[in-house]
Amino acid sequence: MCTLSRIALPTSLLCLLLAGTGSEALAQETEDNLSTELELGAIFTGGNTKDENIKFKGTVVWLQEAWEYGLSVDGFRSSKEDELAAQRLYTVGSATYNMTADTFIQTRAAHEDDRFSGYDSQSDLSVNYGQNLLREHATMDWNYSIGAGARTSRTPTEDFEEAILRVATEYQWNISENAMFSQTLSVEAGDESSIGRSESAIQSDISNSMSMKFSIKLKHQTEVPFGREKTDSEASVTLLLKL
16 A cells, blocks of 8 residues: 655745734635635734744635635644744645536545644545535535545654545535534544544624634544543634635
């Protein structure tokens, strides 16, 4: 079985994400059906306590006839008293072929580099079949997918590969003209370890060009290196600027 290749964050994208101050997101859609979204949140403290927390995310989606290509990079970095306390980078790329308005096939690759998880990195590749549901509801979207693939885990002492079964679902509800709720869930089950992820988010418009987003992320892994926690959580509030 081939080892999955590492997905790196382009330097230009990282520079763009770190160029802003505070929390902001930029959304743009072109006539070529290409949409991008950049989000950045940062907290810096000085004086008696010197802390630095930076959260960033970039998403690109390209639609071409029946195909949809996506790339997202989600990262977090924290330091206390100039000592690195946390650093994570999670990259996902996908290619989706819409067979009909309600069914699709998706190839998905992901790579996570978390220095404080006990793993040097974890990568997975899967092929999934999915369906779109609730199309008769104008304010709701819901889809699910199920597929199989492989995961490569790297630790300081060994590398190992395993087959995985992946199940995922995404739900979106436009509560009103100014508010939206979204929920994503996924489970990647393997012989050595299983990983579950959840993200709940509420986005509310403040004005025509600005909105606020509150999100909670959870990650649970059934088997982790000695001395590591099985569950990680992350709560964030960001401001999104619409151009």
